Amino acid sequence: MIEICNLYKQYDHQSLFKGLRLDVAKGSVVTLIGPSGSGKSTLLRCINGLETFQEGHISVNGQKLYGINEQNYDKAQTNQTLRNIRRKVGMVFQQFNLFPHMTVLHNITESPTHVLGTSQSEAESNAISLLKKVHLEGKAHSHPGQLSGGEQQRVAIARALAMKPEAMLFDEPTSSLDPEMIEEVLAVIKDLVSEGMTTIIATHEMGFARDVSTQVVFLEKGEIVEYGRPKDIFYNPKNDRTRAFLSRFTK
């Protein structure tokens, strides 16, 4: 469903991805692991166009995004493609990024009503059922500032789901949470995955990666060092660098 083909990306003349390839099939759950600065966030952000890239292409559900140096690149076309992709791919950020000036309910209904043209009443009843799903039905009329980090992140997930996406991207969704809140967020993601949502997650939660993923990608310095099933990567890593990275977590 998501194909990343020959991706070249550089920041200020510093190359990050040098011909990266990755296929994510429909219904699969791919976790990105790797040290900080290895390019996990950048990869996710390239998929929904929050970052541009120089060469290669990314195709989401048949919608093709080209690198800005590609012959096929066309600015107007890219904007159109991005709109289509963003409606089909939800994203959850490490910092939640809820809209602080809106209630929880309003955060969730804002985009469906304004982008998809859903009626207010339909958007609201949908939002309420999503809040039930993330166990926050009592918080509909709170402001984000009144919620804990874990609650905010669950609202952010509900907000992304309100657009009825076909795939979800999670960028270290639990990294800025206090330890006691991590589980409640992971539980929500687990539920989602079990319903068959195509998902890419960047995470440092190795136990979670091992339990839920269909594939694991180990990234280092913008390069896919190792790719495979979780039990192969976690119990039988082929590469020394993978082993060195994982050993830091099993201590």
Next chain:
Amino acid sequence: MNYKLFIIRSVFLSLICFFTSYFPVTTSFANQNTLEKIKSSGVLIWGFDAEGGAPYVFHDLKHPPKLIGFEVELVEAIARELGVKVQSFQNAWDSILLSLQRGDFDIALNGIEITPDREQSVLFTRPYYVYAEQIVVRASDNRINQLADLRGKKVGTLYNTEAKRMLEEMGEVAVNIYSGQVEPFKDLSLNRIDAVFVDLPIASYYAMPNPQLRLVGKPAGEGYYGIAVRKEDTALAEELNKIIGKLLRTGELKKIYSQWGLWNASQENLFLHEGFLEKYTESPPSVSEKVSPSVTKFLPALLKGALVTIGISMLSMILAVSLGLALAIMRLYGNTWLQKISTAYIEIYRGTPLLIQLYILYYGLPNIGITLSAFAAAILGLGMNYAAYEAEIYRAGIQSIPKGQTEAALSLGMSRRLTLKRIILPQALRVAIPPMTNDFIALFKDSSLVSVIALVELTKSYSILASASMDFFKLGIITALLYFGMSYPLSLYARKLENKLKSHDRNL
């Protein structure tokens, strides 16, 4: 509550300290015998206003620093008789008598009409010129032929003059009051007003050479110009009376006035007044009702000025807020050209004085065919100036919103436009409200600058009333209190908002 009282009391105290430290010094100086001082120092210090002062006193355009005018020649003749030299002292006309009282110069001689209220504060010599008020209209306009025709028309005049008082006494005349002599004739040619009603010397000097304008009707409301000295300087006044008498008898006065085209039959009346004019009050030329400096009498005029101030401030703030938002968005999100235009606008408006911008809008634009009313020019001037400041406030506000907000909105499929409108601007506005309120208070006070374009708002009302009644102190405090009474609630509101936003942020 207590601390509010404290603030008000300390404002008062410092005002009083300011005034008391100011006055005693000057009164002791003024007590000297001025005539003796003039003779011993060999200099007569003469106070006047040369700004737009033709044909009285003005700068010779061919030799700019040089002063010319019939009053220059008159003062020189007087100094010759006294055996001294003239030293000039330029002073704004509005405050000329006040400066005389303070002791800045020895005599004030500058088309000052002898009126009972002025006689309360200074001593006038016998008259040196008989003036009358004259109507000037556009040459093409024949609706106005006499004084009574001015009813229902827009008429320009100078402030603190008998002409202004006559117009106001007539009622039903929309009076536009100017402080410069050139501006009313300019506005007349531009169709902004229907007629000008001023002292004859001014009317003939400015209107005669201009083929677009003509004088209509007989001069009305004759009165006298006198030389003003401080009340205690009777000896100086007696001496000046003798000199004026001599200049009259020798025909020197007639020679000077004739050269300027100002001698007419009325001037023969000057021979009638051997002594001070006060002795002839049984047939006064123009007696205005005695002005009592009672506060209640002035309050309606001041309140009317305050209303104009409020109206101008509100409308220009609305313009500033909306234009500023457009400029900020252009600068942050526009293409290179829009960014350059917006940046240039902001830098130019912040880098030049508001006063110059107002002059250009009101008196400059007509040169390229755009004639704005004073009210429109005031609102445009203030609004466009403050838009530059508001734009920078919005820009700072928008830039203070974390990038994650935009990214979250975009990732939800919102367009850039929708993101700006629904997510960024509502948050940026909260950041911008406290500095915007501060700017509104500043704009409110800056609105006093629009008095230069013939708009009578609070400050102008004050200066008109104060120079008519010579009561700068009491009226000044009342006016200051009016401003304070309007701006202080705004400050309180700004502080409250700021605190409210702060406590809201703590929840985040």
